Amino acid sequence: MLNAGCRLGLFPLLSAEPGSTAEEVGAGLGLNPRPTQTLLLGTTALGLTTHEGGGYRNAELIEQRLRDGTWEIIEDLVAFEAGIVVPADPDFTESLRQDTNVGLRRLAGEGTDLYHRLTHHPELSDLFYRCMHSWSRLSNPVLVAEADLSGVTRVLDVGGGDGVNAIALAQANPGVEFTVLDLPGAVGIARRKVAERGLADRISVVEGDIFADDYPAGHDCVLFANQLVIWSPEENTALLAKAHRALPAGGRVLVFSAVSDESGDGPLYAALDNVYFTTLPAAKSTIYHWGQYEEWLTKVGFTDVARHAGNTWTPHGVVSARKP
Structure with a gap:
């Protein structure tokens, strides 16, 4: 309705x-x-x-x-549910049985995750990134408030999509430059968005695979915004280790995401959103709890690990750490 x-x-x-x-x-x-x-x-x-x-x-x-003026955000999110999420929802039970994203079969193409499949469907890709942009507009106040960029000169936004996170942070931190790294389907949109906001001199956009390709050099902070919910614990550990190698001593890493409670009983938003993560994005997608991020960061060599809860109706927060 x-x-x-x-x-x-x-x-x-x-x-x-x-x-x-x-x-x-x-x-x-x-x-x-x-x-x-x-x-x-x-x-x-x-x-x-x-x-x-x-x-x-x-x-x-x-x-x-x-x-x-926020109704357009709601319309985008409803369109995302109707066009991408709901068609795969009947595969939730089978995704639980097989412990993988069975719902991806609803989208023709190559690749074992939603993002590679979307490159074969330009209209759905545009819908997806438009809706992710709107969702980020709702959650980004937490990112801007909790991401401490004091002393940082250049941030690498890994899997930065259409640039919405880099744009928000650039507007809030005028002395910091950014690089958005993502797949071909996203970088074209990101370049357009960055140019529209007059930030092309401070935000670069680079095409690449966040797992297979080397990270661009020259960054003292790596940001994973709404990214690590997509991948398995092993893949997340690999991504964080890659960030650790790319950073200089004293460099910072920031993980921004929806987070579940360590008590295992909520929040309700995270529990319900996990239907989507279990069914569609990637084989092991899920909303992790705070302690898991802290464990992975410590395992790959980061120190000063800290959590920064957003305390809003969405369970978003930031986990920060430093390379010694």
Whole structure:
């Protein structure tokens, strides 16, 4: 119902014309009476819209998002769920049985992870990176607040996608330069985004495989933002070891991600999001708990390992460490 309301334009219509009757809603959306009734019954029963005195309005939660300009983020996330996540959801049980991302079979192409498969599907790739950009807009306040870049001159953003994390950090840290490293499907989008924000002189974009290719030299901080949830513990250990080798003495590593509780009972967001991570991105994707990141960082030689919780409705946080 939420997806249908988004795609049909129901919520902007009710924001512009609150109190519209079912007939007026149908006319505005180009729907016949029966589907209009079906849509409005569903959205109202779910609390997405309200019905009083014969007229329909948006629920206050939705109306607030339309007023503050964040509704486009919600629309992007709903589109991501509908276009990429939901088609693979029926494979969740089998993914649990086989201990691998069975849902990837829904996407034709080469490669054993979602990101390589997306290179064969330009429209889905654009949708994916657009939605990851919107998701990062929601979580990046935690990254900006908790990532201490004092004394840092240049950050390597490993698997930096469309550059959203580097852009946010560059805007908050004007004396720091950045390099975004990612696959071909992402770097073209990243270059465009960086140029649009006038940051091409401070943010470089490099095409490469984060496992197979050498990391560009000259960085005193390596950032893994929403990246290590994708890979297995062994792969994450390898990535962190690679960062350790690339950094000079005193260099810093930052891991930014959604994190689960070590108690094993939450948060609910992490538990539910793990359906997606188990089914689709890569063979061993999962939302790890704080202690696992700390263990891997210590194992490969980092010291001064510390956790920085975001304390927001999303369970994001930063784990920092230093190369001695």
